[in-house]
Structure formats: structure tokens, C-alpha cells
Amino acid sequence: MHNLLSALRSGTRDAHHQLDHHPVLAQLLDSDLSVTRYAEVLSMLYPAHVGLEQMLIGYWCEAPVSYELLPRESLLYQDLLQLGRRPEAPRRWPAPQSFSAAIGATYVIEGSRLGGVMLARRIHRQLADAPCSFFAEDGAKHWSGFQNFVVQHQEMIDEGEAVAGAKSCFAGYETAINQGYAAPVES
Numbered sequence: 001m002h003n004l005l006s007a008l009r010s011g012t013r014d015a016h017h018q019l020d021h022h023p024v025l026a027q028l029l030d031s032d033l034s035v036t037r038y039a040e041v042l043s044m045l046y047p048a049h050v051g052l053e054q055m056l057i058g059y060w061c062e063a064p065v066s067y068e069l070l071p072r073e074s075l076l077y078q079d080l081l082q083l084g085r086r087p088e089a090p091r092r093w094p095a096p097q098s099f100s101a102a103i104g105a106t107y108v109i110e111g112s113r114l115g116g117v118m119l120a121r122r123i124h125r126q127l128a129d130a131p132c133s134f135f136a137e138d139g140a141k142h143w144s145g146f147q148n149f150v151v152q153h154q155e156m157i158d159e160g161e162a163v164a165g166a167k168s169c170f171a172g173y174e175t176a177i178n179q180g181y182a183a184p185v186e187s
Helices: 004-010 013-018 025-027 035-062 073-082 101-126 139-152 159-179
Strands: none
Touching: 004 013, 004 101, 004 159, 013 025, 013 159, 025 035, 025 073, 025 101, 035 073, 035 101, 035 159, 101 139, 101 159
């Protein structure tokens, strides 16, 4: 398991860095983050995240071995409604071409829960009254479950396909965010 997770981490380091430092997502770390900018960023995240989540839930329901991916769509939706925003329709994602590619895509979405917890702490410090349930959900429990799933099914996972699936997922996420991004979001 550690070899596969290490391969995923090292094989996607550049793609992960590129997405984390995307002009939209980087605003979440700005010291002058406003509620307006926060709402705009969540609005741009919604189509990408929810579309990926829906695709993966559909995949895992039909896969030869099922993984229970717990959706966060309702958390993001509620945060947006509390901020006075109506989310756009989710982006349509192509289904993974293999079990291993699905593992790679799931690595990305389950890993986003871990990063979300760090973002939630920072957002709460800056915008104490802003809704933040999407980011604040405990990611460690889900990450542990994903690791256990990988261990149980490691003989079915091709490392190269898993890394390719994760890279494709990072690229698709960035493409979806770019569709809602024309210029730096102003406060």
C-alpha cells in the first residue's frame, strides 16, 4: 500500500502543486480573503467537485469491487446557499477506464478532504461567521478508509494506471475551474 500511495504522491506532485496554486484556489489562502471572494471561489469549485464526486459514486456502485465514497455535495451546496449563491450544474466527467484509474481519481477526491481541514481552520480564523462545512469535514477518517481499501485490493491495482487516473483527475479539475475563471476574482 505504501508503495502505491507513495507512487501516487510523487507521480502527481506537479499536478497537485499546479492545482493548489491555481489563481482561484490560492485565494483561499490570501490574508485579505473576503466573504465575497470566498463565495466566488466556492461557486467555481462546485461544478468541478460535485461532477467528479457524482461520477465516482456512479463508478463505484457498478464496479466489481465497491468503494463507499461519501459525498460532500450537500455540504458545499449548503455553504453556497448560506452565502447567497446558487451553484451551477456539475461538470460531466468521463468514467475511469479501469479499476486502477478509479483508484487514482478517488485518491484525488479523498485527499482533498485532508487539505480541506487545513483550509477550514484558516478560513474560520479570517471569516469567523462564514459557512465552511465543506472544508471542515473530518478527512482523516475517510483517508484511512481509502488506505484500507487500497490494501485490501492492492493485487488488482496497476500503479501506472492509478497514477495516470489521478493526473487525469487533477487536470480535469483544473479545466473545470478554468471554465468559470476569466480573470482574478476581486473582492
